[in-house]
Amino acid sequence: MTAINQLYPQPLWQWFEQICSIPHPSKFEHALSAHIQQWAKSKNLSVIEDKVGNLIIKKPAYPGMENRKVVVLQAHIDMVPQKNADKVHDFEKDPIEAYVDGEWVKANGTTLGSDNGIGMASALAVLGADDIKHGPLEVLLTIDEEAGMTGAFGLEAGMLDADILINTDSEQEGEIYMGCAGGVDAQISVPMSWQAPEQTNASFKLTLSGLKGGHSGVNIHLGRGNANKLLARFLFIYADDLALELVNFTGGSLRNAIPREANISFMLPSENQVKLEQAITEFQALVRAELSIADPDMLLTLESIETPEKVIGEEAQNTLIDLLHACPNGVMRMSDEVEGVTETSLNVGVINTENESVEVLCLIRSLINSGREEIETQLTALANLSGASIELSGAYPGWKPDNNSPVMAIVRDTYNDIYKKDPTIMVIHAGLECGLFKEPYPTMDMVSIGPTIRFPHSPDEMVNITTVGQYWELLLAVLERIPAKD
Incomplete structure (x- = not known):
C-alpha cells in the first residue's frame, strides 16, 4: 500500500x-x-x-x-x-x-x-x-x-x-x-409532557441509516435524504394508525452535516406489530424508489427494547410530529446571480429528546441577508403555531x-x-x-x-x-x- x-x-x-x-x-x-x-x-x-x-x-x-x-x-x-x-x-x-x-x-x-x-x-x-x-x-x-x-x-x-x-x-x-x-443557527424547543405507558404494549427502537449525508452547504443541492426528516415523515404517515406512543427521537450530530442516521423509541399495542413491520417494508421501498439516484441505500432496522417508564403525552407527540414533518429542509432557492449555486438553504441537522423538550437544531445558509431572514421568519412562524420556542444564534455574514x-x-x-x-x-x-x-x-x-x-x-x-x-x-x-x- x-x-x-x-x-x-x-x-x-x-x-x-x-x-x-x-x-x-x-x-x-x-x-x-x-x-x-x-x-x-x-x-x-x-x-x-x-x-x-x-x-x-x-x-x-x-x-x-x-x-x-x-x-x-x-x-x-x-x-x-x-x-x-x-x-x-x-x-x-x-x-x-x-x-x-x-x-x-x-x-x-x-x-x-x-x-x-x-x-x-x-x-x-x-x-x-x-x-x-x-x-x-x-x-x-x-x-x-x-x-x-x-x-x-x-x-x-x-x-x-x-x-x-x-x-x-x-x-x-x-x-x-x-x-x-452567511448563516445562522436556529434551535427550536418543543415542550414535552409525559405519561405512563400502556404496560401491555410492545416496545421498539426503529433506526434509519444508510444515507450518504454530507456537507449541509456543499452537498445540499444534491437531493440526498435527511434522516431526521424521513423519520418524521414515517411518523406522520403511520403513528396514528399504529397507535404508536413515542418515547424518544434522536437524529444527526452536527448542524452543518446532513444527518445520515436517526432513531425513534416507542411503544405500540402488541397486536399492531405485524402492521408495523408491513409499514416499515412499505416506507423503505417508497423512499428507496424516490431516492434511487441521490441516496438509494436507506435502511430501516427494528429492534425490541425494554419497557420504558414513560411515554410522550398524546398532544405533545402530535405537535412534535407535525412540526418536524412541516419544517422546511434542503434548498429553498437557487441564486439568480450565480448560475448553479444555491442561494438559500436549511438543514434540519440535530434532534435530541430531553426531559422538558425536544430540541431541533437547524442551520440556515444564504448568500443574501434577506434570504436568511425569510427562513428565520418561517421557522419562527412554525414555532409560534406549535407552541414551541425558537432561538436564533451565531449569525455570521x-x-x-x-x-x-x-x-x-x-x-x-x-x-x-x-x-x-x-x-x-x-x-x-x-x-x-x-x-x-x-x-x-x-x-x-x-x-x-x-x-x-x-x-x-x-x-x-x-x-x-x-x-x-x-x-x-x-x-x-x-x-x-x-x-x-x-
Whole structure:
C-alpha cells in the first residue's frame, strides 16, 4: 500500500499525516495546536496564540522579496467528527486512519479531515520550506470553524499585517472562490409532557441509516435524504394508525452535516406489530424508489427494547410530529446571480429528546441577508403555531464577491498560465470564514482555493491526490507573483 507521506508534494502530505495522527475535532484542537506551536518555535518562527486560541505564525520573506505585499495563508485547525455506526472510534483520543485508495486518500470509517487539514498542511509546509519564493508571510490557523466559527469571530484587528488573505478551505480544483454564504443557527424547543405507558404494549427502537449525508452547504443541492426528516415523515404517515406512543427521537450530530442516521423509541399495542413491520417494508421501498439516484441505500432496522417508564403525552407527540414533518429542509432557492449555486438553504441537522423538550437544531445558509431572514421568519412562524420556542444564534455574514479583486486576478491568470485553461470563478454555498475576517480587516483582499474534496462532513470524505499536487503548484506560483507594496 502506498504510504501517504510519500505522495506528491511530499512536504504537504508529511504534514497531513501528522495532522491525522493528533486528534483535533471541533472544541478539542489543543493537542494539535500545541504540536504546531512547538514545531514553529523549533524553526525560530514567530508564533502567537490569541485570546480565543487562534494561531498566528509569521515568517520572513525569501531573500530579495522583502518589498512584496504581506500574504496570510489561512486554514482552520478543527475537523468534523463523523463516523459510521459500526465504527469504534473516539475522536478525542484516536488518530484518523487515513489510507490511499487509487487516486484518493480516504479514512477508515470516519471523516478524513482533509477539510481543512490539506489546507493547513499546505500552509505549514510553506512555513517549513527554505526554497519556496514568497514575500513576508503569515499563517492564520483558526479554531472551531466547524462548530461555530469561534476563532474567526474572535480574531481582533491588529493581529495580522497582511494585505492579502488566501483561504485554503475550498473543495474543488479548478475553481476560485470569491464569495460565500452567511448563516445562522436556529434551535427550536418543543415542550414535552409525559405519561405512563400502556404496560401491555410492545416496545421498539426503529433506526434509519444508510444515507450518504454530507456537507449541509456543499452537498445540499444534491437531493440526498435527511434522516431526521424521513423519520418524521414515517411518523406522520403511520403513528396514528399504529397507535404508536413515542418515547424518544434522536437524529444527526452536527448542524452543518446532513444527518445520515436517526432513531425513534416507542411503544405500540402488541397486536399492531405485524402492521408495523408491513409499514416499515412499505416506507423503505417508497423512499428507496424516490431516492434511487441521490441516496438509494436507506435502511430501516427494528429492534425490541425494554419497557420504558414513560411515554410522550398524546398532544405533545402530535405537535412534535407535525412540526418536524412541516419544517422546511434542503434548498429553498437557487441564486439568480450565480448560475448553479444555491442561494438559500436549511438543514434540519440535530434532534435530541430531553426531559422538558425536544430540541431541533437547524442551520440556515444564504448568500443574501434577506434570504436568511425569510427562513428565520418561517421557522419562527412554525414555532409560534406549535407552541414551541425558537432561538436564533451565531449569525455570521456572507462574503460579498468583489469582481475587481487584484488577488483573484492573480490566481486566475496564474492558473491559466500553468494549465492553459481558465478556472471557474465561483461563489460557494458554505460558510467560509472570509466574511468574518472582513470585520476587523475591511480592506484585506481575499480569495479561496483548494483541491478536490468529495463528501466532506461524512465518513465517505476523500481528497483527490492529483488535485492536491495541482493546488500546491498553484499556491506556490501565486505566492511568487504577489506584487510589491504600493
